[in-house]
Amino acid sequence: MKTYQHLFFDLDHTLWDYDRNVTESLSELYQIYSLQDLGIPTFEKFFESFHEVNFQLWDWYNVGKIDKHYLRKERFPRIFEHAGGNYKAIPAEFEEDFMHRTSSKPHVFPYSKEILTYLKEKYRIHVITNGFNESQAKKMKSADLDGYFELVITSETTGYKKPDPRIFHYTMDQLKTTPDVCLMIGDNPASDILGAQRAEIDQVFFNPEEKTIELTPTYEIRHLKELESLL
Ligand SMILES: [Mg+2]
Numbered sequence: 650m651k652t653y654q655h656l657f658f659d660l661d662h663t664l665w666d667y668d669r670n671v672t673e674s675l676s677e678l679y680q681i682y683s684l685q686d687l688g689i690p691t692f693e694k695f696f697e698s699f700h701e702v703n704f705q706l707w708d709w710y711n712v713g714k715i716d717k718h719y720l721r722k723e724r725f726p727r728i729f730e731h732a733g734g735n736y737k738a739i740p741a742e743f744e745e746d747f748m749h750r751t752s753s754k755p756h757v758f759p760y761s762k763e764i765l766t767y768l769k770e771k772y773r774i775h776v777i778t779n780g781f782n783e784s785q786a787k788k789m790k791s792a793d794l795d796g797y798f799e800l801v802i803t804s805e806t807t808g809y810k811k812p813d814p815r816i817f818h819y820t821m822d823q824l825k826t827t828p829d830v831c832l833m834i835g836d837n838p839a840s841d842i843l844g845a846q847r848a849e850i851d852q853v854f855f856n857p858e859e860k861t862i863e864l865t866p867t868y869e870i871r872h873l874k875e876l877e878s879l880l
Contacts, residue, residue: 651851653880655826656768657817658798659835660778663855664761664873665788670754675699678747688734698732710779711810711840717781721748752787757794758857760873765797767877775800777820777833779810779840800824811837812844821848834876838862853879 661667678684679692689695706724709715715723725743729736740746768774776798778785782805789795800823804810807819821831828849835841836855842864845852854866855873868879 651829651832653832653851654773654830655824655832656772656774656880657777657820657831657833657845657850658774659811659833659837659841659855660776660785660788660794661780662836663834663841664757664765664794665792666756666758669756670788671699671751672696673754673756674747674750677750678743682740682743684734687729687738689729689732694732695728695734698728702727702731713810717805748784749787752784753791754788755792757792758873761794762797764873764876765794768880769797771880773799773824775802775820775824777802777811777816779804781805811835811840812847814844814848817844817848817850832867832880838864838866842866 658664675696676692679689679695684695703724706715706720706727710717710720721744725739725747726736729739765774774797776785776789778801780788780803782803785801785803786795789801800820802816802820802823804816807816809815809819817828817831817833821827831850832853833841833845833850834853834855838854842852842854842862846864851867853876854862854869856869857871859871870876870879
């Protein structure tokens with residue numbers, strides 16, 4: 650086992666419980682805006698459409714096919730259409746409300762704060778995220794995660810998204826460090842694991858759902874607590 654100095658954490662789906670936070674905020678929006686009256690028959694339909702459309706758009710965003718502006722402008726019209734609703738009736742503030750509501754949610758994965766407290770004593774810890782500056786900062790504040798990290802590096806600041814190794818190079822330049830003492834911890838094989846491999850940084854694949862993947866990460870864990878025996 651190498652002696653690491655810097656740990657890079659992904660945020661969404663690794664520390665910040667994206668699914669739980671988003672589900673809560675979508676459910677509130679469904680009620681508040683009476684989406685049933687706009688043609689979306691059930692919350693389940695809305696929820697399922699959100700997932701399908703949003704993940705497609707994020708995939709495109711991650712490979713550089715679309716930008717932030719396009720993602721935000723297109724997201725809910727496409728979700729409404731997918732769910733059989735009248736997308737022309739979407740209130741103007743809907744996207745803004747979704748962003749604000751979601752990033753204000755506090756839920757994190759079990760043992761997130763405990764493990765960060767433990768690791769902070771032994772390592773310098775940072776975030777590398779493909780999210781947007783404003784929303785990631787808000788999420789970290791709402792979830793009380795903002796006191797743990799030295800650097801928070803976003804794709805928006807650097808202009809590079811994981812798995813582009815340049816987001817890791819940028820981070821290591823800031824820290825004046827080298828790949829052999831860094832470790833990436835994240836849930837997404839296509840961005841976190843592949844990106845770190847491209848930058849020759851060891852990786853921990855956080856895999857609570859026990860997905861099978863093609864890449865071979867350096868380490869794999871199912872629960873954040875397992876980091877205690879690794880690090
Ligand atoms: Mg993630």
